[in-house]
Amino acid sequence: MVDLKSGRAGGMGEILDVEGPYEVAPLGTALVELSANRPEIVGLTADMGRFSDIHAFRDAHPDRFFNVGMAEADLLLIAAGLAKTGKIAYCTTYSVFVTRRALDFLVIACAHSKANVKILAGMSGLMNPYGATHQATDDIAVLRMIPDLAIIDPCDATELAQVVKAVADIEGTVYVRSLRGKVPVVFDPEEYSFEFGKAKELRSGSDVGVISTGFMTQRAFVASAAARERGLGAGVLHVPTIKPFDTEAVLRFAAGVDRLVIAENHQMSGGLATLVTEALYDAGLHVPMIKIGIQHRFHECGSQAYMEEKYGLDQGRITRAVIDGV
Structure with missing residues (x-):
């Protein structure tokens, strides 16, 4: 990996x-x-x-x-x-x-x-x-x-x-x-295996847990490594299958951390963050959560780096959320 x-x-x-x-x-x-x-x-x-x-x-x-x-x-x-x-x-x-x-x-x-x-x-x-x-x-x-x-x-x-x-x-x-x-290439093909309908806990840690999907999981790894250098136990749960949603894995992961960061390349309403929120609410589980995603608006033209930094999808934003909780 x-x-x-x-x-x-x-x-x-x-x-x-x-x-x-x-x-x-x-x-x-x-x-x-x-x-x-x-x-x-x-x-x-x-x-x-x-x-x-x-x-x-x-x-x-x-x-x-x-x-x-x-x-x-x-x-x-x-x-x-x-x-x-x-x-x-x-x-x-x-x-x-x-x-x-x-x-x-x-x-x-x-x-x-x-x-x-x-x-x-x-x-x-x-x-x-x-x-x-x-x-x-x-x-x-x-x-x-x-x-x-x-x-x-x-x-x-x-x-x-x-x-x-x-x-x-x-x-x-x-x-x-x-x-x-x-x-x-983020995953070693000799070690990683996609399973339809299953989320994968790729790193464990009890201080903060990142639940991510798509290429945002790559950034979750970077943020997790930076957090570990600060003495924080930062776990990563990768959710490749959005539907059907692996509610059981999400609840198990969320129950083992003090706070959550949800990272997705999608609007923060209606996507992964909403699915996680619904799962936690239905289970009566309350965990502080920071959502990293796209704002509910139309976005202008611009370079990828510019757009991600402006709208808070870049590596720095995710790392701050994981380490500092803001």
Whole structure:
């Protein structure tokens, strides 16, 4: 397991200037490996082949790849149709287009029909400089209300590759907050194993506990290490599966710490922090909590580093919350 400093996301959600080990296009690599012996797998994109890393599958299996153009509703409708013929349809586009332009098709054609459609959605959260038109800061809040839809938020290249392979055997529709380009390697693939529906306690500590998801877990590790240097026991619970939510693991972890920090690349309302709050309330468990996430507002254009620092998603903010409790 490797602690890394955060990379800088580029114009199409690609992380630039990665410090430490990384993999290039783990989504495409994993999908090619999986599909070699799974002829029922097909790939689709809404004109986002290169910008979602599914182009490797396109090159390996051109007869099983479909580019529907800039038509996200068609993407999901065609995927659902292919699923009805026995295919497992992997779709790529941007998160914001799935949750706005194509939401009804996701709800009815995919989730309601329990169609084997796997949506690998790029640029979830505050992951690009293009402003509100491309920032899916509320995708989890929108999608977790839909029945029969699973939601996964991987941390790094290791977990993303494992998720790409795992979702083929998860019945029904799955939404994955994907990562692309140079994706940092945080987890050792020989040691870490993604388990659908399960949270992972990666570090123990009773003074403060960080509950995180997605690439924010990478920053939780850095903050945890800094806290330990100050003599604080800082635990980390990684929650890759948002839905179904591992309430039992969250309650067990929260009961063992004096205070909590929740870290997510999503609005603080409707996402991980809300799920944790609901779980604690229902169980009658009261633990002081600091929420690290995106404000409930539309965000302007700007560089990734600028936006994260301005809105409190950067490494410094998480480390202060863990060490100083503010």
